[in-house]
Amino acid sequence: MVSAFITPALGQTISETIIPDVKTTLNLFGMHIRKVSGEWDYPIHAHPQYEFNYLLEGEQLITVNNRRYLQKAGDLVLLRPGEFHSSQSGNQQPFIYFCIHFDIDDRILNSLLSRLDHVLFEASSSITKRIGPVLGKLVEISSKVSGDMSMLQRMRLQSAVFELLGHLWEAFSVEGNLSSTTYEKVELAHQIHNRLQGLVYQHFKAETPGERRHGIDDIAADLGISVSHCNRVFRQVYGISPRIFLSEQMQHEAKVLLDDPRLSISQISAILGYRDIAHFSRQFKRWCGQSPREYRSATV
Structure with a gap:
């Protein structure tokens, strides 16, 4: 049974290195x-x-x-x-x-x-x-x-x-x-991509995910570029905006967790960093057009 990354309980981890997901076919x-x-x-x-x-x-x-x-x-x-x-x-x-x-x-x-x-x-x-x-x-x-x-x-x-x-x-x-311009652009987009994946795992640890929003402003600031340049470069290389990419990653992790019958929807909501089940259910329905419970029933 495949399950998404589940962070250990707070206070148990001394240090960690998280490798960005590899999903190449x-x-x-x-x-x-x-x-x-x-x-x-x-x-x-x-x-x-x-x-x-x-x-x-x-x-x-x-x-x-x-x-x-x-x-x-x-x-x-x-x-x-x-x-x-x-x-x-x-x-x-x-x-x-x-x-x-x-x-x-x-x-x-x-x-x-x-x-x-x-x-x-x-x-x-x-x-x-x-x-x-x-x-x-x-x-x-x-x-x-x-x-x-x-x-x-x-x-x-x-x-x-x-x-x-x-x-x-x-x-x-x-x-x-x-060309140096092309190479620098692709490498910058790759850095943005890796940091966006890191934000997914930060959501797992967030007590109040709404306060984190998408974190794209922080990524741009860390890389020393404007938010508009961050969005433009990422879209040119990956074909979608950073915000949509991050949303797709969260949606993927939610589906993987829902495929594991050992986890309750309440547990999944907490793992993904949502305030409560209602908040998670509303977001999941925006993604998939059905509630987490309906999605789980349809895939069993």
């Missing part, structure tokens, strides 16, 4: 290693996912949005959703490539990927050198899959792809492939 599609002949000629197509195409041997001539790139062994191609592309041998000889199609619901990472104007990263580039070891790990895991993939192989693949994306983020920020 990664989907992998059609990952494969393929060896093709010199006559290989894949027609123009597009797909709704991102694609990493990593050349292991030979040469591949890949055309992306009517522009040609000659990909050699060790080179990486990154394709964004909807980009039209085709491929063929670059020298009429066989070649081997490793391909990953994926999508991910992490808004900050998607913000990075959508801004990239690179397609081909040569093997000698600092970017490919940085992520090359993880690509090699993915190739090794994939090459050992035979028939049905085991749970261990599946988890290792997902773990390696997350590691790959993390290195990609670091590489682009360190190497300056994002």
Whole structure:
């Protein structure tokens, strides 16, 4: 049974470090290693996912949005959703490539990927050198899959792809492939995001949550920016306002707690920091159109 974070009784905790929630969903599609002949000629197509195409041997001539790139062994191609592309041998000889199609619901990472104007990263580039070891790990895991993939192989693949994306983020920020303005904006939005999640747990400890309101003014002050700039930057990166994000987080925690039959609605109201059940019920009904009791009955 899953339950949300429940703070210990006051006075029992000496110190604590709360890590922001991680709720990223990664989907992998059609990952494969393929060896093709010199006559290989894949027609123009597009797909709704991102694609990493990593050349292991030979040469591949890949055309992306009517522009040609000659990909050699060790080179990486990154394709964004909807980009039209085709491929063929670059020298009429066989070649081997490793391909990953994926999508991910992490808004900050998607913000990075959508801004990239690179397609081909040569093997000698600092970017490919940085992520090359993880690509090699993915190739090794994939090459050992035979028939049905085991749970261990599946988890290792997902773990390696997350590691790959993390290195990609670091590489682009360190190497300056994002403009300083864009990078600073995304990092600031990420800081705001983490502090908003922290406010959720502060609500758990608040004796009078109404006095805390949303805490966005405090976040802006701590970061040395205006409230309007805080709202604007967060909306540009995440697509919603900080206030709506915080409300969605509180709503999520309330639903998780209601899914645990061991907790009474009175206990849940107290855990979330509401003055009384009536206050919590009114807020929950604004969120979901039904009372906490009705929600719990419908999900049992």
